[in-house]
Amino acid sequence: MKNRIRELRKLKKITQEELSKQVGVSRQSIIAIESGKFNPSLELAYNISKAFHCTIEEVFLFEEGRM
Amino acid sequence: MMEVSIGGIIGLYGGMLFGVLGWWFGRKKAKENRGLDELYYHIWQKARSYAWYVTLGAIYVFFSLIMFGVELSTAMVLGILLLAHVGSWGMIGIIMSVNMTSTAPLQPSRVKIGISVIVFTIVSILTNNWLFLLVSIPPNLIGLITALIPNRKYSEE
Structure with a gap:
């Protein structure tokens, strides 16, 4: 699943470390999610989106037919 | 009754003790960085x-x-099974962890590592000498570390 985490992070000037602290995961997890290698749980996706004051659909881009 | 192997007992329980200590310490360190x-x-x-x-x-x-x-002793079979299970668990875990965070995915030569393990296992079974299997650990470890190093570069943009 694609996402806009890196783009939103740059926009809000938040580092991966700061975002990882906000949502309570390791920086490695943020790297993995950002690069699309790991799909977060619904709870973590919600927390990441909340950190950017966005909804889940605004941060995570669901691609139909890729499930 | 079979003989009691003091060396075996020390190795088995000592190994378990060090394994549990390593596992506990690793988790403690990971917890500090929200790693769990x-x-x-x-x-x-x-x-x-x-x-x-x-x-x-x-x-x-x-x-x-x-x-x-081929005649196999119980200790040899159980030992290799333990090594195969725990060893592959650890190695696969490390490779997956590196792949999750590196830009270029880690592709260690599975063939080379596989052949090395198989050759040393066959040699150790044929010669009935455990040391050959233990000898296979360093080259496999060096191969794995060499494969890991060039791909660990990740810069935050």
Whole structure:
């Protein structure tokens, strides 16, 4: 699943470390999610989106037919 | 009654003690960096799942050897099964952890590592000498570390 985490992070000037602290995961997890290698749980996706004051659909881009 | 192997007992329980201590210390360190998160559990559960495939393969190899008339001691079979399971669990976990965070995915030469393990296992069975299997650990470890180093560069843009 694609996402806009890196783009939103740059926009809000938040580092991966700061975002990882906000949502309570390791920086490695943020790297993995950002690069699309790991799909977060619904709870973590919600927390990441909340950190950017966005909804889940605004941060995570669901691609139909890729499930 | 069989002889009591003092060296074996020290190795078995000492190994377990050091293993548990290493596992506990690793978790303690990971917890400090919020490392015990869902990615951690995802990686290590997947690694354990793959390790069972490796163990299943090893069980089939041992059964085949017995069918072909090779005599195997219980300690040797259990030791190699333990090594295959725990070793593959650890190695797969490390590879998956590196792949999750590196830009270029880690592709260690599976063939080379596989051949090295198989050759040393066969040699150790044929010569009935455990040391050959232990000798295979350093080259495999060096191969794995060499494969890991160039791909660990990740710069935050």
